[in-house]
Amino acid sequence: DGKKRVYFNNPMWPGEAHSLQVESILFKGKSEFQEVVVFESTTYGKVLVLDGIVQLTEKDECAYQEMITHLPLCSIPSPKTVLVVGGGDGGVLSEISRHNSIEHIDICEIDQMVIDVSKEFFPDLAIGFEDPRVHLHVGDAVEFLRRAPRGKYDAIIVDSSDPVGPAQELVEKPFFETLAKALKPGGVLCNMAESMWLHTHLIDDMISICREVFKGSIHYAWASVPTYPSGVIGFLLCSTEGPPVDFKNPINPIEKLEGAVKHKKDLKFYNSEMHSAAFALPSFLRKEVKAL
Numbered sequence: 001d002g003k004k005r006v007y008f009n010n011p012m013w014p015g016e017a018h019s020l021q022v023e024s025i026l027f028k029g030k031s032e033f034q035e036v037v038v039f040e041s042t043t044y045g046k047v048l049v050l051d052g053i054v055q056l057t058e059k060d061e062c063a064y065q066e067m068i069t070h071l072p073l074c075s076i077p078s079p080k081t082v083l084v085v086g087g088g089d090g091g092v093l094s095e096i097s098r099h100n101s102i103e104h105i106d107i108c109e110i111d112q113m114v115i116d117v118s119k120e121f122f123p124d125l126a127i128g129f130e131d132p133r134v135h136l137h138v139g140d141a142v143e144f145l146r147r148a149p150r151g152k153y154d155a156i157i158v159d160s161s162d163p164v165g166p167a168q169e170l171v172e173k174p175f176f177e178t179l180a181k182a183l184k185p186g187g188v189l190c191n192m193a194e195s196m197w198l199h200t201h202l203i204d205d206m207i208s209i210c211r212e213v214f215k216g217s218i219h220y221a222w223a224s225v226p227t228y229p230s231g232v233i234g235f236l237l238c239s240t241e242g243p244p245v246d247f248k249n250p251i252n253p254i255e256k257l258e259g260a261v262k263h264k265k266d267l268k269f270y271n272s273e274m275h276s277a278a279f280a281l282p283s284f285l286r287k288e289v290k291a292l
């Protein structure tokens, strides 16, 4: 068809590659931490790429941003204080703003260039930064969590890139220990948790660490995101000791959520049925991930 294509292959998914047809390159830069690219694709809208890895596309970002946000926040009664680790595109912030019980949102993003690029090319996501409850911290989340007060947050969402490069330390035990310390009793963590088709060893390691660190319940959930490797992405949900959290049956039904905020865009992926269904796991996963 004479059109240019970009191929996304990476040691994180050997032997395979995903490709998208390119209309035009909109931005190409190098921050202190990573290469940042935005391009207009033929069929998925604009695409944000960090170090050659697709972070989000306009067409399917809804699945990831809505699920990583509402799986934890709809599982606990009236969350008030939330922390986002990563998430510099603002997409998770714009989803959190739907919850009117929330009073304070901290976000710790290491790369200012991601924030600036999102404000220019993904304004519908970056609008999340305009919520007056949002407090932006540009820096290393490992350091931020080390200094975080004990028991400050009802929920923490780790919206990270793959654990290669800047996000490497975000899957190690010391970081999970600081997350648990920063959560209130009965607080919840939702961590991006890779692909059940490609990363069962990493998922097993993460769940094993979380079983040692979090004394509440631990569940793995997943969603379909066509432009992520293998077309799915996982979420690891943990709760600290305290009031038990039943992740599989949302207690903040989406109807209540919808009414709360006159939001620019309607939910495109998340609903109560998708919430519960996200925790249904294939048999091979239960066999391969011993820690489940």
Ligand SMILES: NCCCN[C@H]1CC[C@H](N)CC1
Residues within 6 Å of the ligand: 053, 054, 055, 056, 064, 087, 088, 089, 091, 159, 160, 161, 162, 192, 228, 229, 233
């Ligand atoms: N905030 C945008 C999404 C970041 N998380 C993605 C998870 C899957 C990875 N392969 C790429 C980043």
